[in-house]
Structures are given as C-alpha cells and as structure tokens.
Amino acid sequence: MEPRRDTDDALVDLVDVLLRDGAVLQADVIISVADVPLLGVKLRAALAGIETMAEYGMFVEWDERIRERALADGEDATALEGERNGEGRRS
Incomplete structure (x- = not known):
C-alpha cells in the first residue's frame, strides 16, 4: 500500500488551526512609478476565532x-x- 495524502481534510484542518491558534498577516506596500514612491500602505490583520481573540485582549x-x-x-x-x-x- 502506497502512502497518500488525503486532500479532502486539508481545508478543514486549515480552518481549525486558524480558529484555534490564529494568524497575523502584515504587509508593507509602496507603490511607485519611475522609482518615485507615490503611495505607501501598511496593513495588519489578525485572523482567529473569537475565543482566541479574547485571550489576546481583542x-x-x-x-x-x-x-x-x-x-x-x-x-x-x-x-x-x-x-x-x-x-x-x-x-
């Protein structure tokens, strides 16, 4: 029997980990034209279940x-x- 990866549960596992542990996404974007910076964007997002958010005071x-x-x-x-x-x- 060959080992195989069951991809059906991958999305369920990902959602479970995100809700239980959470994730923080951070991005800094600078939009420039001809090497002249025109716009800067600083993004930060937290993604987690409400219980996890409450544990961290959010x-x-x-x-x-x-x-x-x-x-x-x-x-x-x-x-x-x-x-x-x-x-x-x-x-």
Whole structure:
C-alpha cells in the first residue's frame, strides 16, 4: 500500500488551526512609478476565532456586548413563549 495524502481534510484542518491558534498577516506596500514612491500602505490583520481573540485582549468589549444582547433576547423570547402558552406575567 502506497502512502497518500488525503486532500479532502486539508481545508478543514486549515480552518481549525486558524480558529484555534490564529494568524497575523502584515504587509508593507509602496507603490511607485519611475522609482518615485507615490503611495505607501501598511496593513495588519489578525485572523482567529473569537475565543482566541479574547485571550489576546481583542474584541473583549464587543464579545461581552453581543453575549449580553443574546441573553436579553433569549429572556424576551422565553417571556413571549410563556405569554403564548397562557402564562402571562402577573404584576
């Protein structure tokens, strides 16, 4: 039996590593015409899962805000479901 590389899982493995570990892409680009620099661009991007980003202190406030909103929406949905079942809130 010959060893073979299974390419079907390559994309899944790549996405898994990116979400778990993350990657930082950094690029410096200078656009010039006739050796005269006209435009400089400095790019930096971080790509990772939200849990990995939060571990490094990125998007922490955003994550907390989204989670609070989801909890509030869940409570509103539970109250609405109770009203549909005839269990309206009593004051």
